[in-house]
Amino acid sequence: MKQCPYCTHPNREGYFFCEECGRRLSGDATATLPTRTFVFATKDLPKPLPATWGTSNFDINSTIVMVIRDADQPLHLNPVQEVSFGRLDSSSSERKPDIDLTPFGALEKGVSRLHCAIHREELTLTIVDLGSSNGTHLNGQRLTPEVPRVLRDGDEIQLGKLVTHIYFKGSTSD
């Protein structure tokens, strides 16, 4: 018997794919589900994970590292006051987003032209949904448009279907 490393289903010897979940049966018993393979697990990102995990403290020296799932490179942001996210559409005369997410599959993933924005407050960051069609989710919870919420280190932000993670870099509590 060959046990599937993903779903533990016992398969016949000689099978290359699990008949239950369809995934490849490799010899590696510690295989991880493809859906859970975040970019930061394999790429050279802040390691070890910053001790600030979970903090909301974002001081004058801090910058943002934004990790977009399935993207090769994280985004480094240092917002002065506000940074807005969306999808650049040259045919539209609306306000243009500061960060264009088109290269990360924004269109397919349902990111609005002007989706959400991150504000820099005195010692915190807040996120606000700018009335996007498919919504902004903070750690799985949908934000009410135009109502700001405080961001913490390690938070997951989902724009439509585009999943990103926010890390704080270089804050004093580091």
Place this chain on the structure above:
Amino acid sequence: MRLEFDPYSELGIASSASLEDIKAAYRRAARRLHPDQNRNSPGAAVQMQEITAAYEFLLDEANRRTFDTTRIEQQPEYVFQFRVTSSKRAVTRLNEPQVIYMLAEVIPDIRASEIQEQRDSRLNLTLVLDRSNSMNGVRLDKVKVAAHQIIDQLKDDDVFSVVVFNDRAEVIIPAGTVKDRSSLKARVSMMGAGGGTEIYEGLASGVEQTRKFLAPRLVNHIIMLTDGHTYGDQERTINLARASASEGIVISAMGLGQEWNDKFLDELAAATGGTSTYINSAGSVVRFLNDHVRGLSNVFAERVAVSVAPESDIKLESAFRLAPNPQPLVIDQGYIPLGNLQFNRTISVLFQFEMPAELALGFRPAARLSATGDIMANKQQKYKVINDMSLEVTEQSTNEEPPTSILEALAKLTLYHMQENAQAALERGDIQEATRRLENLATRLFELGEGELAQQAQAEAQQVAFTSSLTDKGRKTLKYQTRFLLSGPNKENDSE
């Protein structure tokens, strides 16, 4: 006595072999293929017959001399290759049975592309069209359009006939060469809808028309199009299909809409080496039919078939044609019909075997696979290639990576099987398992970027959870679309 194939390659010996060599080779083969040891292997039975014929032929010295002298002249002008790749060259000895795969590919002669231009294969084509009440309206209109286009597509010396059926069959165009196209079209236009669906009646009449001009130099093909269930005559129909396959007639079945019986049409097509297709909307009928007929005029070899005789301790479990036109095959016949081999297109078939536990260590034979076919451009049409597969049994696990072609095929074939398993669970009444399997399929399809199909699987999972049954449309879509994934990565170009 008539001999179709090279007796030396049949026995696996050189043409210089002595009488003792011939006898020894025959005894080896007989031990391996003896019916007592291969009760459930129809492949072994046909191979034994052929080897016996070759042996008896060579025993007669006069026969042998004649063959040797004419051999040089008998070299075929064109050939096909038959390549078999095993998923593992070495298997580990285990205390439990294990599965092994073999990928068999029939590859047309590369030199053949030069004759492709000048030599279009002549068709002997019969359309068997359902005109039951449910075909009324746009369906029948589209079928007529498609038939008209096919008539335009045919060459003057092609043989063409049309049979329409409901509860009984009617020949509206008797078999003959294509002369007066407008009168042929007019006869197609006049057919009206009404009555029920009795496939046997239609097919029997269709086979009769095809038989009139049946010839080895022609591509003898029946296309049957139906939108309904047939009742009570399924077994008769399959038997008829098998009989026509042995005469060299290939039957392809197209199911239109949701009502028809997919299992039955799959079996019908597989019995003859044809294809079964799901046409989900009347609008696609024209394209499907035309594409199919176009493929028929591009034939390098007809009546291609493989036979598989595994060693008596190894069991052939299943066979699946990966390309062209992915299709599960039936393995209860000595030769597995594969239909025709087109220019520049390879037929590939994946076989699944089970090997027993506690194999003896060392090198050992695994199976003999042979491919036969009639090469249209050759004077002596019959052609055969034999492939003896062996493998090594080792103590240590080898961790050998299987060939990419097999892995890629299995990755997709697994999806088709997941869908089949879900339907099997549903038939057993295990709603929970059926739901779970469909959800797994949806998850996997999402991971592979097949969003649309994944949503369909997800929707069907919910459907099963709530109503304990699949929708007809969803069931057929999942079945034929997961099968379609095997057609390769450029599926966007083929889809509607």
